Amino acid sequence: xxxxxxxxxxxxxxxxxxxxxxxxxxxxxxxxxxxxxxxxxxxxxxxxxxxxxxxxxxxxxxxxxxxxxxxxxxxxxxxxxxxxxxxxxxxxxxxxxxxxxxxxxxxxxxxxxxxxxxxxxxxxxxxxxxxxxxx
Amino acid sequence: xxxxxxxxxxxxxxxxxxxxxxxxxxxxxxxxxxxxxxxxxxxxxxxxxxxxxxxxxxxxxxxxxxxxxxxxxxxxxxxxxxxxxxxxxxxxxxxxxxxxxxxxxxxxxxxxxxxxxxxxxxxxxxx
Numbered sequence: 604x605x606x607x608x609x610x611x612x613x614x615x616x617x618x619x620x621x622x623x624x625x626x627x628x629x630x631x632x633x634x635x636x637x638x639x640x641x642x643x644x645x646x647x648x649x650x651x652x653x654x655x656x657x658x659x660x661x662x663x664x665x666x667x668x669x670x671x672x673x674x675x676x677x678x679x680x681x682x683x684x685x686x687x688x689x690x691x692x693x694x695x696x697x698x699x700x701x702x703x704x705x706x707x708x709x710x711x712x713x714x715x716x717x718x719x720x721x722x723x724x725x726x727x728x729x730x731x732x733x734x735x736x737x738x
Numbered sequence: 739x740x741x742x743x744x745x746x747x748x749x750x751x752x753x754x755x756x757x758x759x760x761x762x763x764x765x766x767x768x769x770x771x772x773x774x775x776x777x778x779x780x781x782x783x784x785x786x787x788x789x790x791x792x793x794x795x796x797x798x799x800x801x802x803x804x805x806x807x808x809x810x811x812x813x814x815x816x817x818x819x820x821x822x823x824x825x826x827x828x829x830x831x832x833x834x835x836x837x838x839x840x841x842x843x844x845x846x847x848x849x850x851x852x853x854x855x856x857x858x859x860x861x862x863x864x865x
Binding site: 604605606607608609611612614615616618619620621622623624625626627629630 | 756760762763764766812815816817819822825826829833838839840843847852855856858859860862
């Protein structure tokens with residue numbers, strides 16, 4: 604028995620939908636056309652707040668590490684002047700390692716959940732993009 | 739029903755309302771012919787205007803009413819898996835909240851999307 608595949612839904616989506624949808628005035632001003640929705644959708648996904656959030660999250664561990672090292676420099680200097688300063692320095696190093704370890708474990712989870720939201724947001728664009736050969 | 743629309747000439751015509759456009763299964767954009775096709779047109783142009791060269795006098799039927807009925811029955815018999823149905827539904831529903839669109843696809847569009855996909859499956863003839 605013949606059955607429909609997702610590929611066929613994707614291929615037929617643009618001819619079936621292009622005369623049924625209406626663009627926003629902003630999209631029309633930008634010269635968009637329902638037949639070229641893929642380009643609008645690609646740009647929309649690039650500029651979405653979720654993708655910006657993902658980019659920011661990927662920078663977070665690095666920024667946090669730099670900030671902690673910068674904050675630690677005066678402490679290291681004070682520690683060198685004080686007796687048993689190496690003990691304070693060692694405690695700071697342990698604290699720094701613990702914070703970085705926590706980030707390494709939590710950031711990927713945040714990033715993957717944000718990525719899932721983003722994927723839902725752009726799945727229409729991906730489908731239309733794959734059917735662009737019909738235009 | 740098949741309707742044509744000329745994107746250049748609008749005099750004496752008007753755009754159809756969305757509810758009427760929704761009745762059409764699909765919109766197929768016919769672009770300019772390919773270079774080879776245009777060359778063939780030019781080569782046959784000396785016959786242009788001659789009655790024997792009119793398209794309706796040379797075009798032959800490619801399918802009969804019975805064959806159309808058989809293909810329609812075959813289209814209705816095509817199976818749609820639950821996951822594929824969910825995928826089509828998701829696609830239609832997302833068009834209603836897509837940022838660049840003020841008007842998304844209608845419930846009729848969802849039905850027609852599945853019908854057209856079934857017809858494509860019959861044409862491809864796979865299991």
